[in-house]
Amino acid sequence: MxxxxxxxxxxxxxxxxxxxxxxxxxxxxxxxxxxxxxxxxxxxxxxxxxxxxxxxxxxxxxxxxxxxxxxxxxxxxxxxxxxxxxxxxxxxxxxxxxxxDMAIIRLGSCGGLIDVPVGSVVVPKACVSVTRNVDFDFANPNACTEAAYRISKPVSADATLQHEVQKALEAARPKDAKTVIVGDTVNASADSFYSSQGRQTSFPDHNADLIEHLLTSTPGLATLEMETFHLYHLAACWGxxxxxxxxxxxxxxxxxxxxxxxxxxxxxxxxxxxxxxxxxxxxTIRAAAAQMVFASRTSSDFINPEQVAE
Ligand code: R1P
Known part of the structure; x- marks a missing residue:
């Protein structure tokens, strides 16, 4: 500018x-x-x-x-x-x-924590955020009593818009498709593609149990990505x-x-x-999302570009 x-x-x-x-x-x-x-x-x-x-x-x-x-x-x-x-x-x-009024729909990709084929689309009714606790002592974890990651309370999508998005996706899905449309799930938006999504890298992230912890603490959790929580949060704050x-x-x-x-x-x-x-x-600001599963965290499959285009 x-x-x-x-x-x-x-x-x-x-x-x-x-x-x-x-x-x-x-x-x-x-x-x-x-x-x-x-x-x-x-x-x-x-x-x-x-x-x-x-x-x-x-x-x-x-x-x-x-x-x-x-x-x-x-x-x-x-x-x-x-x-x-x-x-x-x-x-x-x-x-x-x-x-x-504004209506915003995020069309994104995500990691899947449920057993669906890559290319399936998930419409989250709510989101939690997962943030790395930077006050945790990552270099010397035994000396630290804090949790390494923080999981927020859930925030909801606009129920009407979420319903319309799901209906439209179901209507557009080819009848013979192997992929599925999954609604009524919860999504977790993380502040990293790696540490706060439980991926193992060469950094000492102390996240080996994070996905298990997320699944037990957040009923209905199905996906992980990085933006939808903040969209739902700002829309809900606007009221x-x-x-x-x-x-x-x-x-x-x-x-x-x-x-x-x-x-x-x-x-x-x-x-x-x-x-x-x-x-x-x-x-008002109505917000909803549809997220295609690019990475299955259960089967380790990753989508290829042809499948994305299809
Ligand atoms: C990571 O590869 C990115 O992909 C997902 C995540 O949220 C993150 O932004 O979403 P998009 O495909 O919409 O960018």
């Missing part, structure tokens, strides 16, 4: 571009699919309507936003990279570019939020959000998505 930023509390340019995603109001839709990699975003964007031509912005910090329409309805796909900090940049900065009665920003981009995407929206031309002032109205 070359333009001068103002306000050290929430840095933005004079034309309201946010610092890390580079977006401004009008460039991101209320309905968002978030993914980890740009190639996945590009694949999803192939499903967008050809007209109006989708908007595309790749930020200096590696976030890619593609905004278009799916069957006439404005949708954005945003690639955010990996980990909770990137999910935090994404949710907070996009929230400042949109007025009105039903009253926007300021008088907005200091110009009219922002918004379309009404309902979990049903097949609804017609009016056509627009000047901005990527239409504008409407909703200052003073209550807003």
């Amino acid at each position: 070359k333009d001068t930023l103002k306000d050290s509390n929430f840095p933005r340019t004079a034309d309201l571009r946010v610092y890390h995603l580079g977006l401004r109001p009008g460039e991101v839709a209320n309905r968002i699919i978030t993914v980890g990699s740009p190639s996945r975003a590009e694949t999803i964007a192939l499903l967008f309507d050809a007209q109006p031509k989708p908007f595309r912005l790749s930020s200096e910090r590696g976030f890619l936003t593609i905004t278009g329409r799916y069957q006439g309805v404005p949708v954005s796909v945003v690639s955010i990279g990996m980990g909770s900090p990137n999910m935090d940049f994404f949710v907070r900065e996009v929230r400042e570019c949109i007025s009105g 039903v939020h009253k926007a300021p009665a008088k907005s200091s920003a110009p009219p922002l981009a918004t379309t009404p959000v309902s979990p049903t995407v097949h609804q017609h929206q009016p056509t627009v031309s000047s901005q990527v998505v239409e504008t409407e002032i909703l200052a003073g109205h209550d807003t």
Whole structure:
């Protein structure tokens, strides 16, 4: 971003571009699919309507936003990279570019702790977070009484959106597929791909029993990945939020959000998505996720690129 930023509390340019995603109001839709990699975003964007031509912005910090329409309805796909900090940049900065309700679905990959084939898709109803306790004495564990990892309480997905995601996936699944769609599970989001997911590396991570401990302490636990907890957490924290009665920003981009995407929206031309002032109205953030099992932690299988594409 070359333009001068103002306000050290929430840095933005004079034309309201946010610092890390580079977006401004009008460039991101209320309905968002978030993914980890740009190639996945590009694949999803192939499903967008050809007209109006989708908007595309790749930020200096590696976030890619593609905004278009799916069957006439404005949708954005945003690639955010990996980990909770990137999910935090994404949710907070996009929230400042949109007025009105938001619906966010993470389409990600995960490790599977249940006995399903790789390529199966899990729709978590709730998430816990697993964090490395940096106060644990990893070099001298016998001298330490603290646990090496902390497991949080669960936070829930938006039940309606989660149900819609699962229904849509079941409808789209080929009848002869070996893979399955699994709902009503719990996911654990870890702060490392390695230590806090129980993988053994050359570091002294003291995590040999972690997966066993996770499975016994978290009923319904089925998957491990790195972002979904923070998405659910921020959406739950937002609750039903009253926007300021008088907005200091110009009219922002918004379309009404309902979990049903097949609804017609009016056509627009000047901005990527239409504008409407909703200052003073209550807003919600609905969040859900669908995660494909790339690594089976029970069979040690790892998915290949052809299976992912299929
Ligand atoms: C690790 O390989 C990454 O893959 C998973 C994890 O959460 C982590 O981000 O998700 P994505 O495939 O969505 O990036």
